[in-house]
Amino acid sequence: MTRFMDVHHGMKGITADELMAAHRADQEIEGEEGVHFERAWADPESGIVYCLSEAPSAEAVLRVHDRAGHPADEINPVPLAV
Template sequence: MPEFMDVHHNMKGLSREDLQAAHAADLAIQAEENVNFKNAWADPEAGVIYCLSEAPSAEAIQRIHERTGHRADEIHELPLKV
């Protein structure tokens, strides 16, 4: 299954607890779109969150994020891995 990195902007001041809650919300419904959210990282000072996942499509990822209230600003497929 393809891997993707999605990016969320304008998240300045995000706490560790905020990131954990957002990731948990995604995990709770990810199976409904056959998505596997692997990791999430954040830079609260820059206001950016990155999420790594496996999914059938970028659209499936976006549907999960929209339902959990944090639509991705960018979703990039990662076709090469070393």
């Protein structure tokens, strides 16, 4: 499995409760795609949200986000971490 960092734009003003709700929506269906969403971060001022996941493919991550109602604008594999 590979780690992925995906980015969502256009979520200006997102609150902690809204971020948690979006993260939970992903977690409710992640198993159907073999994905595990680890964490999410947001900058309410810029409207950028980042999600870290472990998944069999970028496409699986994108499918979960699409189904949960908040499609990702970009996704990047994270092959190396310290």
